[in-house]
Structure formats: C-alpha cells, structure tokens
Amino acid sequence: MIGFMLAIIRRDLLLVARQPAEIINPLVFFVLVIAMFPLGISPEASLLSQTAAGVIWVAAMLATLLSLELLFKLDHDDGSLEQLLLAPHPSWCLVLAKVFVHWLVSGLPLILISPLIAMMLFLPSEAISTLMLSLLLGTPTLSLLGAIGAALVTGVRGGGMLLTLLILPLYVPVIIFGASSVAAAAQGMPVDGYMALLAAMFVFALMITPWAAGSALKL
C-alpha cells in the first residue's frame, strides 16, 4: 500500500516536472491577485495592514481552487484513472497520494512565498510566523476538501465553475479561522485556540476526505 502511494507520488511529481507551469501558474496567480488589492482599493499602509490577513487567505484559497480542477481531470481524460482505481489497493490511497502531490505543488510554494507577500501588504512582522503556520495547517485542508469536489465533478461538463460552487461552502470555516488567527497575531493576541482548531480541521479532513473522494471517483 505504501509502495502504491509512493509510486503514484513519484509518477505525479514526474508529470509536474515535465510541466513546470503547474507550479508556476498558481504561484504567479497568487502574487498577482494580492497585487490587485493595493492597486484596486488603496495603497495606504494602515488600511492594507488591517485587511492583509484576509486578503492573503482568500488569495491562497483561490489559487488552490484554480489548480484543483486538474487533480483528476488529466488522468480521467486518458483513461489512466480507471486503471488506477482497478488496482488492488483502496481508492483512498490513490486520493491521498494525489492530494499530497497537489499540496506540494500548489500549497507549499504559497507558504514559502508568504513572508514576501506579507511585506507587500504591510502585515506586521509579528504575524508572519503565524501566517506561515496557519497556511501550513490550512492549505493541506483546502487541498483535501477540494479533492472531494474534484472527484465529484470529474467528467462533468463545466466542471470548473461547479467545483468552485461545491467546495466554497466547505472552505468557509478554514478561511474564517485561518484569517482570524493571522489578524489576532497582528494585534499581538494569543493564537493557540485558532491553531488548535485549524489542526483539528486538518486531521478531520485527513480522515474523512480520502474515503469520500475515493467513493466519488468510483461513480
């Protein structure tokens, strides 16, 4: 089972390596969207630093959503998804492996570039470590929840927009707690409660979503 998952991870990473655009595009999108806010609203430091937490989190969510559609689509289109589902291993292994690669490719770059973004939006430097930790706990949760939606709309026409519609209600708690934790840290308040809740949501998603997405893939 572990060998199966490692093989899938290696295969998907190889596919990504052949198309570096899969890593670069969500990252560039993330930075561009963040850059739109000072341009569109106001470049004043006081205003930006107040909204920075929410803006960064919403942009991270949008960037994750963009790359989710392709999670199962490419494999479904050339038929390899069916072959993988026929393997003698439970379908949640497949889902977990693919979600892990998706996170490595879309979530991890966001976390690594977030200090730079925080400076662009004048987020107080005390909050940067909280920002990175909340993104570290939150982006895997976003990838996991997104996998359910991606599995449900595989093979459906107009799936991208439908995917967004299906997953955004599920993302609401993650966004609320993620953004609030960074906002609280920016004001110097303790964030242990928020981190605990984010970690709990991550563990919950880790337990439930591979199974749910696996059942949805077999439909």
Place this chain on the structure above:
Amino acid sequence: MTQSSWRMPRWFHQMGSPKWFYNFGGLLQPWFAMAAFVLLTVGVVWGLAFAPADYQQGNSFRIMYVHVPAAILSQSVFLGMAVAGAIGLIWKMKIAFMVARSCIAIGATFTIIALVTGAVWGKPTWGAYWVWDARLTSTLVLLFLYAGVMALNQAISERQIAGKATAILAIVGTINIPIIKYSVEWWNTLHQSSSFTLTAKPSMPSEMYLPLLLMVLGSYFLFALIVLIRTRAQILQTQNGASWLMQHQDVSGAQ
C-alpha cells in the same frame, strides 16, 4: 450453533419498491395535505393575529411564527436529505435517491425564507438587516450547500450517478448542521439562543409557543407532502413502461 442476525424490518425494504411507495404515498398524500393546511392556517391566524404581544418587541416579534419554523425545517430537511442519500448508498435503493432529490428545492426555499424573514425581523430589533455573526453566516453557508447540491444534480446527466454524487455531497455537507445549531452556544452571537428545546419547559407563555408549535408541525407536514408529490412524480418519470404503472388507475384511467 447458528444465530440469525438482526435484519432491517420488512417495511423498510418495502419502501424501496416503487410500486409500494407510489400506492402508499398516494394514500397518505391527502391526509398530509389536510394536516398541513389545518395546522398552518390555525397557526398563522393564531400567531399573527391573536397571540399576545411581546413586552419588549411589541408586534414585530410575530414574524417569529414564520422565521422559526422555516429555520428549523431548513436544517431538518438537509439532514433528511443526507440520511436518504446514505440509505440509498448503503442499501442501494433508488427510491431513497429520489426522496433526497425531492428535498433539495424545498429545503433551499425554507432557508431563503428563514434568511429573508430574519433580515426583516432584524431591522427593527437589531437595527441591521444583516450581521456576520456565527448563526447567520452558517445558515448562509447552508444555502450555498443546497445550491451546490442542486447544481451537481443538474450537471450530471445520468440519473443514477447523479443520485449517488448528490448523496455523497449531502453527507459531507452535514458537518454544517451542528455548527448552525450550536453556533449560538459556542460563539458570542447577536442571534438569540433557542427559544425552546425538546426537554425543558419553554420560557414563553403557552399562548405564545402553542401557535409556534402548530406552525412547526404544519411545516413538517407540508415538507412531507411535497416530498411525497415529487417522489411520486419521479417514479412516474423513471418507471415509464413498467407493467404495474401502465395498468395503474392513474395512468390508464379508472376502469
């Protein structure tokens, strides 16, 4: 030594038969309609006209008689939809998927009614049509979940697969229901906590909460009626050509 395992009662599997459901549902339908009509009419007239005015809010509290049943139903219907979907997935009953499908529109309607009447009630009492507190936000999320289930159901062209996919989505979305229900306890919300619970005596005088009870019961009967009508309509659609249906009096006319 062999031991017979406990099985689901016979009526449970009987309900999965389209013919049985269609006929039994047809028998129940007029009774549910009558019960819903009587309970809702009495509840509305009593609540909106005759119940005593609240000492704090005056007459504007009367919108509670529409808002509270709609809110209760919006959550119950989502749970019902998820349960029906789970039954369909576990016991592979097509009827269960049809019942789940019937719940989507009525549940979304109840949620919209709850949100709109809540906003109308909020303006005189809180001074604002909308606040982003925990209960209002999670009920709005419930509306989005209904919209997502509706969209997924329409997007997948094959009926059986659509039923299973919406069942999975409904089950995943059920996590929102305890969040809505306990949001007034877990967070500092503007929305008040429960007016009545199943176990404790309500703090309202009986002339106030009896019409509320009638409205809630009547709304449940209305929901059951609509689910019956819609599920029977889906049976007619999908069982077209089945021999029991072609000879049924609804199709071929009473002989």
